[in-house]
Amino acid sequence: MSAEQAVRPRDFETFFAGAYGRVLAQVIMLCGSREDAEDVVQEAFLEAYRAWDRIASYELPEAWVYRVSVQRLWKTQRRRRKGQERLPDVPVPVLASPEESAEAREVLRLLAALPPRQRVTMVLFCLHGWSQSEIAKTLRMTRGGVAANVAKARLTLKEALDMATDDTNRRDPFMSGPRPVGSGRLDASRIGLGRDPVVMALRGAEAWLRAAVEADPEALGRARAALARRLEEKR
Numbered sequence: 001m002s003a004e005q006a007v008r009p010r011d012f013e014t015f016f017a018g019a020y021g022r023v024l025a026q027v028i029m030l031c032g033s034r035e036d037a038e039d040v041v042q043e044a045f046l047e048a049y050r051a052w053d054r055i056a057s058y059e060l061p062e063a064w065v066y067r068v069s070v071q072r073l074w075k076t077q078r079r080r081r082k083g084q085e086r087l088p089d090v091p092v093p094v095l096a097s098p099e100e101s102a103e104a105r106e107v108l109r110l111l112a113a114l115p116p117r118q119r120v121t122m123v124l125f126c127l128h129g130w131s132q133s134e135i136a137k138t139l140r141m142t143r144g145g146v147a148a149n150v151a152k153a154r155l156t157l158k159e160a161l162d163m164a165t166d167d168t169n170r171r172d173p174f175m176s177g178p179r180p181v182g183s184g185r186l187d188a189s190r191i192g193l194g195r196d197p198v199v200m201a202l203r204g205a206e207a208w209l210r211a212a213v214e215a216d217p218e219a220l221g222r223a224r225a226a227l228a229r230r231l232e233e234k235r
Contacts, residue, residue, distance in 0.1 A: 012048070012056075015048075016223075016224070017220060020041070020220060020223055021213045021219070022210060023041055023044070023062060023066055024041050024213055024223075025209040025212075027040060027041050027066070027073060028090075029111065029123050029127065029202070029205070029206055030070065030123050031112075031120075032112025032119070033112075034090060035089075036076070037069075038226070041065075041069050041223075042226050042227055042230060043072055043230070044066075044072060045227055046227060046230050046231065046234070047068055048061065048068070049227070049231070070124070074120065074138070090215075092212065092215070093211035093214075094215055095211070096208055096211065100208060103204065104209065106161070107157070107161070107204070107205040110160050110161070111157070111205070117139075117149045118149045118150070118152050118153035120139065121135055121139070121141075121150045121153065122150045122157075123202065124138075125146070125150045126196070126198060126202055127199065127202045127203065127206060132146045132147055154196075158197070161198075161201060163197040163201075
């Protein structure tokens with residue numbers, strides 16, 4: 001084994017151990033299923049491992065893994081018309097109060113029940129700040145389709161959670177015109193999404209979900225073993 005080969009797994013392992021729980025929680029938000037999320041996240045980390053010499057130099061290699069996960073997930077989700085009927089199988093975080101857990105589970109239940117197009121576009125736009133153009137390109141949708149799906153999903157969650165009308169309705173950010181060239185990634189706070197109750201609910205649910213994933217002491221070990229099996233299968 002060369003010196004490079006000896007170093008590479010150790011560097012990747014540090015990255016994998018630190019990023020796996022976060023990426024898994026983010027992808028569960030996208031699909032509502034822990035099983036589906038684990039499958040695509042493992043495949044994305046497998047791609048990252050194979051291209052680690054290149055990806056390790058990226059400023060945000062975790063973002064690369066998440067984007068690959070989104071693309072892989074969408075290939076399996078886009079033909080579905082209905083969402084999941086059950087909550088993801090995760091333990092309750094030790095430090096979460098009963099009220100926090102109840103609220104997070106309700107948000108996750110409502111999110112999982114949304115049609116895939118609405119759920120995925122809303123999570124990418126509202127929670128992770130992807131622009132409509134980015135989402136449209138990644139999911140092969142029109143910008144108008146992205147905007148319409150986000151708006152429908154947001155309205156469904158607001159009504160289901162009995163949220164009051166907020167200031168963002170005065171200028172609908174989901175149906176606005178294209179951003180100026182060179183304006184970069186959408187800044188949610190500049191259009192009022194940072195104060196949007198739906199965004200806050202999604203952030204709370206994701207934080208709870210991440211803590212739940214990390215509360216499972218065997219999760220990372222299972223993920224390592226699954227990744228190792230995939231590596232063996234594809235050699």
